[in-house]
Amino acid sequence: MRFTTRVLVLQLVLVAAVVAVCTTVFVVLGVQQLRAESEASALNIARTVAEDPDVRALVAEFSADPGTPAAAELRDGPLQELAVDVAVRTDALFVVITDDHGIRLAHPNQELLGQEVSTPYAEVLAGNEVVDWERGTLGESARAKVPIWPESGGEPVGEVSVGFERASVFDDLPALIVAVGLAALGALALAVLATLLMRRRWERLTLGVQPEELVALVQNQAAVLDGVGDGVIALDPGDVVRVCNAAAARMLGLHDPVGRSLGDLGDAAGLIRSVREGGPGDGVVLGDRVLYLDVRPVAREGRALGDVVVVRDRTDLVALSERLDTVRTMAGALRAQRHEFANRLHVATGLIDAERVGDARAFLAEQGERGSVDFPVEGVERVGEPFLQAFLGAKAIELGERGVALRVDDDTLVLGTIEAAEDVAAILGNLVDNAATAAVRAPEPRGVSVAFFTEATELVFTVADSGGGVPDGVDVFAPRAGGTAEHALEGETAGRVHGLGIGLPFSRELARRRGGEVWLIDRGGEGAGAVFGARLPDAVRPASEKISKEGPTP
Known part of the structure; x- marks a missing residue:
């Protein structure tokens, strides 16, 4: 029954x-x-x-x-x-x-x-x-x-x-009993009518789901919402939050959102509305997180029940992807070096096979004096830090394939050793890639220049390009179509540089996690490119600390 x-x-x-x-x-x-x-x-x-x-x-x-x-x-x-x-x-x-x-x-x-x-x-x-x-x-x-x-x-x-x-x-x-009986029958009839109306109202409210099924639904909902890592938010037709699991509250920075309207959720409300209206939902930056949002309407038997918002945290994935890009860049540089060394060995082998031993000896002596394969970075000797040298060399090879030259400014001064290598590589790599994208859109010569400065444990660097600059009114750190925030050049919005498309917003948030910042120093224009700056605290181990740890020289 x-x-x-x-x-x-x-x-x-x-x-x-x-x-x-x-x-x-x-x-x-x-x-x-x-x-x-x-x-x-x-x-x-x-x-x-x-x-x-x-x-x-x-x-x-x-x-x-x-x-x-x-x-x-x-x-x-x-x-x-x-x-x-x-x-x-x-x-x-x-x-x-x-x-x-x-x-x-x-x-x-x-x-x-x-x-x-x-x-x-x-x-x-x-x-x-x-x-x-x-x-x-x-x-x-x-x-x-x-x-x-x-x-x-x-x-x-x-x-x-x-x-x-x-x-x-x-x-x-008898007349009294008849009157009382009629009143009793009338009361029973009203009770039947009221019960039928209540039954109909109950089934409308519960969509025909019985209490036993509701209990099962609640149990399943609790198990699903608390058992998955994704965030889930349910909005009724009036945009009031009815369900919000702990993962969604944590990712969107919400506190006790159930029962509140969408407009009371702050920045998260704008993101949800934007995605619901067809805006980008992948690579959305909110606070210090890179999120994926998916908003889907829910209906049952032709009746709109509201929307379900699925939130996934891609911060770690994006950070891992950026670090993977760094490794890929370094691997590409090593492949180029291996290829160059192989070419030199082929030349020496050819001279020996041709019985031109004297020429072979002279060629090998010349290579010994030149040392290992040089990175195509002008002024790279100004950067004494090994990690930065290797990273810039790898980037220079990658940019060279795009027709962009990489150089280090004369006023560069780096004292100490890079400790936050992954964060430095991710932020520096993003800024250099963005600068290269801007440079390839400008007439030759196309180039990107970087400068590094250290103060105690803080690393500051700038990245400039030879592009057309950033137009006025363009917020280069705001998410744009496709979730990117690459700066616009010559009146056009920059295309996606990275596969995940988080660009400058992610670089800024990554720096802010360390207490630093990424900012636009100069918009450029009229033949001058844009200049970006980055500041990363606790990214360098001072040289004096290194000496003290190794002990005094005898």
Whole structure:
């Protein structure tokens, strides 16, 4: 049985029980009210008869006579006539008048006149009024007994007993029961209607899903949301957050977002709206994270239920990709060196095979004096740090294939050893690649120049290109189409330089993680390219520290 059906049956049973109890109570109260009304009517009639002066005088005379009055004398007597007349006018079952010995002076059954009544009368003759239901010679009735006081005062001289038949007392009971029954049926009908409406409303709200299924859904939802590394946010049609797992709150920097509107989520709201309206969702930079956002509408049976936002953290992946690019660049440089050395060996081998031993010796001597293969970087000798030399050499070979020359400025000064090699390579590589992209769009000569400066443990470097500069009004660090933020040149937005397309925003965030910064020093223009700067604290180990660790020279 479906839950809604069980609720319907349970509610109907409950309403029926309540109606039954109320009906019973109402009927009992109605019966008691009818009994009280009949008893009150009998008492009032009895009082009226007992207060009649003629009745009081005649009863006093009969009581004063020590003998028993004759039935024949009483049949046509004034008391009998009065009692019959009152009983007819009030629809009473009987009106009985007795003397102080309980002898009937007036009675509906004339055969009983002059005889003692069948019900107790001592309490009444003691001066008390009695109202009760009793069974006498005329059957069960609601009766009232009132003493008759003599006009001269003294003890009661008789009683008046007035009774109403049970059937006449409850004449209105069937109509009362019918009215109560109709009201009960009306209440049951309203209960059925209300239950059906509630059932329909319930199924609309729950989309026809039963409570048992809802419990399973909640359990599955909790297991899925807490068991995956991706962030999940559910928005209802009114853009109110209904579900947000811990991963999404952490990635988007949200605090207690459930129940809040999308507009209250700060920067995350703008990203979600942008992606929902068709903007880029891959490589989005938020704070110190590079995120992937996917917004999908959800509908059930043609009814829009809102949107589900999936958030994935790609920061580590992007950082790893940047480091992989660095390794790939260094590997390319090593391949170039190996190729150059192989060419030299082939020349020496060819000279020997041609039996030109003297020329071979001269060639090898010349190569020994020149040393290893030189990197095509002008001024690379100004950078004494081995890692920077190797990295610049590798980049120079890569840029040379694109027709761009790499040089080191004259004012470069590096003291110490690079410690944060991965971060330095990622940021420097991004800036050099962006500069090379700008340079290849400009006329020859195409070049990129870098300069390095160190102060204690801080590394500062600049990267300049020979491109057309950055137009005014272009925010080079803002995410653009495709998730990139490469700076625009000659009025066009720069294309994607890296596969993941996070560019300058990621470089800035990577520097900020270390407490540093990446900024645009000069937009350039009119024949001058743009100049970018970067500052990285705790990226260099000072030379003095290195000496102190190695110990003094003997």
